[in-house]
Amino acid sequence: MSLWPLLGLAVVVLGFALRANPLLVVAVSSVVTGLAAKLPILKLLAMLGEAFLKNRILLLFVLTLPVIGLLERHGLREHATRWIASMRAVTASRLLTLYLTLRQLTATVGLTSLAGHAQTVRPLLAPMTEAAAEKVHGPLPEASRLRLRALCAATDNVGLFFGEDLFLAFGAVLLIQAFFQNNGIQLQPLQIAVWGIPTAVCAFLIHAGRLWQLEARLRREASLASAKPTVLPRVSTDSGSGPRDQ
Amino acid sequence: MIRLQYVLWMLGLVLIMAGLLGVRDRTNSRRWTTGGFWFLLGLLVMLGDLLPPALVGAVVLLLALIAGLGGVKGSSHQSDSSTTGGSDSRRERARRLGHWLLFPALLIPVLTLVGVLGLSRLRVGGRSLLEGGQALTLVSLGVACLGALAAALLVTRESPTRVPHEGRRLLDAIGWAALLPLLLAVLGQVFAAAGVGSAVASLVARLPLESRIAAVLAYGLGMASFTMIMGNAFAAFPVITLGIGIPVLIELHGANPAVLGAVGMLTGYCGTLMTPMAANFNIVPAALLELPDQHAVIKAQIPTALLLLAANLVLMYVLAFE
Numbered sequence: 084m085s086l087w088p089l090l091g092l093a094v095v096v097l098g099f100a101l102r103a104n105p106l107l108v109v110a111v112s113s114v115v116t117g118l119a120a121k122l123p124i125l126k127l128l129a130m131l132g133e134a135f136l137k138n139r140i141l142l143l144f145v146l147t148l149p150v151i152g153l154l155e156r157h158g159l160r161e162h163a164t165r166w167i168a169s170m171r172a173v174t175a176s177r178l179l180t181l182y183l184t185l186r187q188l189t190a191t192v193g194l195t196s197l198a199g200h201a202q203t204v205r206p207l208l209a210p211m212t213e214a215a216a217e218k219v220h221g222p223l224p225e226a227s228r229l230r231l232r233a234l235c236a237a238t239d240n241v242g243l244f245f246g247e248d249l250f251l252a253f254g255a256v257l258l259i260q261a262f263f264q265n266n267g268i269q270l271q272p273l274q275i276a277v278w279g280i281p282t283a284v285c286a287f288l289i290h291a292g293r294l295w296q297l298e299a300r301l302r303r304e305a306s307l308a309s310a311k312p313t314v315l316p317r318v319s320t321d322s323g324s325g326p327r328d329q
Numbered sequence: 330m331i332r333l334q335y336v337l338w339m340l341g342l343v344l345i346m347a348g349l350l351g352v353r354d355r356t357n358s359r360r361w362t363t364g365g366f367w368f369l370l371g372l373l374v375m376l377g378d379l380l381p382p383a384l385v386g387a388v389v390l391l392l393a394l395i396a397g398l399g400g401v402k403g404s405s406h407q408s409d410s411s412t413t414g415g416s417d418s419r420r421e422r423a424r425r426l427g428h429w430l431l432f433p434a435l436l437i438p439v440l441t442l443v444g445v446l447g448l449s450r451l452r453v454g455g456r457s458l459l460e461g462g463q464a465l466t467l468v469s470l471g472v473a474c475l476g477a478l479a480a481a482l483l484v485t486r487e488s489p490t491r492v493p494h495e496g497r498r499l500l501d502a503i504g505w506a507a508l509l510p511l512l513l514a515v516l517g518q519v520f521a522a523a524g525v526g527s528a529v530a531s532l533v534a535r536l537p538l539e540s541r542i543a544a545v546l547a548y549g550l551g552m553a554s555f556t557m558i559m560g561n562a563f564a565a566f567p568v569i570t571l572g573i574g575i576p577v578l579i580e581l582h583g584a585n586p587a588v589l590g591a592v593g594m595l596t597g598y599c600g601t602l603m604t605p606m607a608a609n610f611n612i613v614p615a616a617l618l619e620l621p622d623q624h625a626v627i628k629a630q631i632p633t634a635l636l637l638l639a640a641n642l643v644l645m646y647v648l649a650f651e
Contacts, residue, residue, distance in 0.1 A: 158423025
């Protein structure tokens, strides 16, 4: 059993630890792994090409961008913000907890396409949560606002991951079943899906627990900001320059 | 029949137009490499099937090189925001359009659902309207985006020529991160072909795991760590379950395979929350939300992930050996 292909894994771990650009790290790792496995260069390139074509669908989220972009240009985020400001008793914590619940429940019945980072978190959840936080706590320091935005994306992921594994027809359940079948163990999808419930409940309790403490933390961070003599300027809602290069 | 191929052509078109507009943008110091990046990516998506795979692979490496060396830079889009008049004009438009703005955005998931649940059986002229099978969700998504775009144009009364500009604006915001999920999937296949999985499994099988606690810890932590390295739990699951799950936990200690499978996979998901290799969940959203720290989403997830990992290990120990 040749262990040379593990060089590719080492490249990945090292590359990420050194904070090199992820695209470069992954490209180098593909080449290193292929060479270590003694694949001829042409065959390696063909493999890369075929894998690319097979996984092109991972770019499909790009199709939502023109729609969202057009709506943003006409004030989608401003509207979401204003709507939140007009509601009573809405806080960032309650909004995110509600979103977590809805996301997890809809994922459990297979409606995973109902929400997502491009179509829900960016245009709606993030501006609404920021607006709710500022409504309750006043202007927030920049770092606090960015952390809150990241928490919105995090909440979407947690709700999705720990709801969709309960969905019988979902890939994970079928993968587990197929794997055990290949190894001589017969299981029913229902058996597998059911044992996902304890973890799903724990995931909800843990993350909702963190969200419960969110208001206290925001209050602390906001009071630190108002202790300063000047209020920090708002980040514009125009587009930024993407992820910083390493 | 509306095939997946047509949806891919639409996708390629969006990317190609972003590329062409990018090249024309003289305010961008890297307009040729940026525009070239999107253009080539769009070409591959649209016409990749017609090219020899080795050529596609070479271009993919080229794209990774361009982006990795900083060639993909978004412009400041000053010209775009000045024509809208900036945020005050947007607030005014938001006031006028109100909840109508939400309607096209919500059409995306709604139409996707309609396609998946209902239209799959619709027949036109003797043939199905939408391509069936696994492609159904994707074709529905494509059609839904088209429908939502039409609705958005109606609601905002905007000219269709505006559409490529807005698409490009958001693509620029995401930047090179858009290619990362795809490239990671490619890496996964290379790993599989090179036997990385079996190599890891053989290493893992040499661990001394007589006690039940050690075995559960090794399996759970192994799933989480290997998921962090591979970027997705599906790739880690067969390797770690084959290496530790079956021989040690199931055969030696008599664990329930259904529990092991379910809780094991979910332990892998805890790893997914913590790794930059799961780019479409962790890195792309950070770029979409315009966060300067590309690991911000991961940092927001780590407390949940670690607590849940611990909870899962306990659940596995308690539930698998009834």
